[in-house]
Amino acid sequence: MVRLVFLGKLADLAGVAEREIEAPLDWQGLVDELHGPLRETVMQDRTRIAVNGALLADKAALQARAGDEVALLPPVSGG
Amino acid sequence: MVRLVFLGKLADLAGVAEREIEAPLDWQGLVDELHGPLRETVMQDRTRIAVNGALLADKAALQARAGDEVALLPPVSGG
Amino acid sequence: MRDVRLLAEPFVPGEYVGPFTNAHPGLGGVCTFVGEVRSDDDVEALELLHYAPMTLAGMEQLADQTIERFGLMSLLIVHRTGVMLPGEPIVLVSAAARHRRGAIDAVDFAMDHLKSDSWFWKREKRGGVWNWIEPRGEDYADISRWG
Amino acid sequence: MRDVRLLAEPFVPGEYVGPFTNAHPGLGGVCTFVGEVRSDDDVEALELLHYAPMTLAGMEQLADQTIERFGLMSLLIVHRTGVMLPGEPIVLVSAAARHRRGAIDAVDFAMDHLKSDSWFWKREKRGGVWNWIEPRGEDYADISRWG
Numbered sequence: 001m002v003r004l005v006f007l008g009k010l011a012d013l014a015g016v017a018e019r020e021i022e023a024p025l026d027w028q029g030l031v032d033e034l035h036g037p038l039r040e041t042v043m044q045d046r047t048r049i050a051v052n053g054a055l056l057a058d059k060a061a062l063q064a065r066a067g068d069e070v071a072l073l074p075p076v077s078g079g
Numbered sequence: 080m081v082r083l084v085f086l087g088k089l090a091d092l093a094g095v096a097e098r099e100i101e102a103p104l105d106w107q108g109l110v111d112e113l114h115g116p117l118r119e120t121v122m123q124d125r126t127r128i129a130v131n132g133a134l135l136a137d138k139a140a141l142q143a144r145a146g147d148e149v150a151l152l153p154p155v156s157g158g
Numbered sequence: 159m160r161d162v163r164l165l166a167e168p169f170v171p172g173e174y175v176g177p178f179t180n181a182h183p184g185l186g187g188v189c190t191f192v193g194e195v196r197s198d199d200d201v202e203a204l205e206l207l208h209y210a211p212m213t214l215a216g217m218e219q220l221a222d223q224t225i226e227r228f229g230l231m232s233l234l235i236v237h238r239t240g241v242m243l244p245g246e247p248i249v250l251v252s253a254a255a256r257h258r259r260g261a262i263d264a265v266d267f268a269m270d271h272l273k274s275d276s277w278f279w280k281r282e283k284r285g286g287v288w289n290w291i292e293p294r295g296e297d298y299a300d301i302s303r304w305g
Numbered sequence: 306m307r308d309v310r311l312l313a314e315p316f317v318p319g320e321y322v323g324p325f326t327n328a329h330p331g332l333g334g335v336c337t338f339v340g341e342v343r344s345d346d347d348v349e350a351l352e353l354l355h356y357a358p359m360t361l362a363g364m365e366q367l368a369d370q371t372i373e374r375f376g377l378m379s380l381l382i383v384h385r386t387g388v389m390l391p392g393e394p395i396v397l398v399s400a401a402a403r404h405r406r407g408a409i410d411a412v413d414f415a416m417d418h419l420k421s422d423s424w425f426w427k428r429e430k431r432g433g434v435w436n437w438i439e440p441r442g443e444d445y446a447d448i449s450r451w452g
Contacts, residue, residue: 007209008279009290053211071209077280077291086356087426088437132358150356156427156438176319183392184344190337197331245330262413269405
């Protein structure tokens with residue numbers, strides 16, 4: 001399984017902070033799993049993806065295997 | 080009498096920090112009282128004059144009376 | 159020296175800045191910025207969420223970059239996470255440098271990047287309801303100043 | 306609030322900054338700069354002379370100007386005079402504002418003007434001999450940034 005982690009407002013849209021999903025997982029597989037406003041927001045350019053804490057330069061290149069943690073990162077609003 | 084106050088390195092050049100001088104005192108009278116490097120430094124544009132704590136815009140306009148304090152202010156180097 | 163901390167509990171800035179300043183006597187100048195939760199309007203609380211695998215590592219990278227760019231002797235960054243009340247400190251940045259310009263600019267740079275380039279997500283509670291804060295255009299403008 | 310002090314004895318920055326920060330909870334941000342006598346080369350001591358009828362009044366004017374220009378809630382300026390040893394604080398400026406940019410810029414502005422536009426004269430003791438420090442071109446360049 002791959003663990004999906006929803007950060008910031010994505011957790012509200014997903015209704016959960018984390019979720020398990022079948023491995024392997026690529027970008028198309030991820031998009032197919034999501035729906036409605038959550039899918040739209042994840043597809044926006046400003047939403048980034050990290051695998052095991054490493055940011056992907058191009059999220060369409062996502063290739064997650066069993067045991068990986070995939071974080072969905074909306075725009076930050078810190079400090 | 081007018082009290083002359085020498086600030087910063089002017090006190091070294093004058094050999095004293097303060098000195099009394101006959102009132103009234105104008106710019107020419109002041110210059111005539113000073114000698115050597117002290118006079119040269121006081122005449123430089125960068126040296127300012129204050130009377131009773133108020134800076135003169137034009138030191139050649141100096142007009143000090145009995146009881147006044149005339150401060151000779153070389154360029155600052157603070158903080 | 160680089161000291162970067164992510165804290166889940168309230169902190170007193172002086173307890174970090176005092177030892178930091180004392181550890182570097184005769185270094186020149188120390189500039190410090192402390193940001194607090196503003197007592198604005200009707201904000202009851204503020205929450206900062208973060209992503210453990212990335213947030214602290216990102217702050218450490220930012221610290222290294224700031225030390226290098228401004229030739230600092232030392233840099234301290236303390237950042238809160240979790241729920242904070244108005245008046246509580248959120249962030250503390252303290253930079254020690256030989257000259258004041260470097261120390262002041264380093265704090266400015268680190269703050270701009272912490273605000274718009276670190277892995278924090280903020281929400282505010284008003285009237286009992288939590289709302290996510292969107293990044294402000296101003297934050298991007300601030301960061302673009304550094305080229 | 307404006308708090309401007311000229312001190313003839315050593316001071317501990319935290320004893321001024323702590324109460325200053327605590328007096329303004331929820332205001333946004335506080336930026337502080339502390340300048341110390343550098344442990345440079347062979348400098349044994351530094352002396353700052355001032356002219357009592359003008360120096361404090363000039364600092365108070367600078368404080369008013371800084372508060373006005375940057376819309377500060379509060380400004381603290383503490384400046385030493387007399388003989389200081391390496392590591393001793395010379396100057397402390399602390400500015401409280403609603404937004405960090407105002408607080409940081411206010412400290413930068415006040416420091417530039419304290420350095421090159423206040424009635425202080427500095428001399429250094431090296432090898433037992435006191436020498437006057439001439440103003441640096443850099444200081445004039447710093448102040449000209451503010452137009």
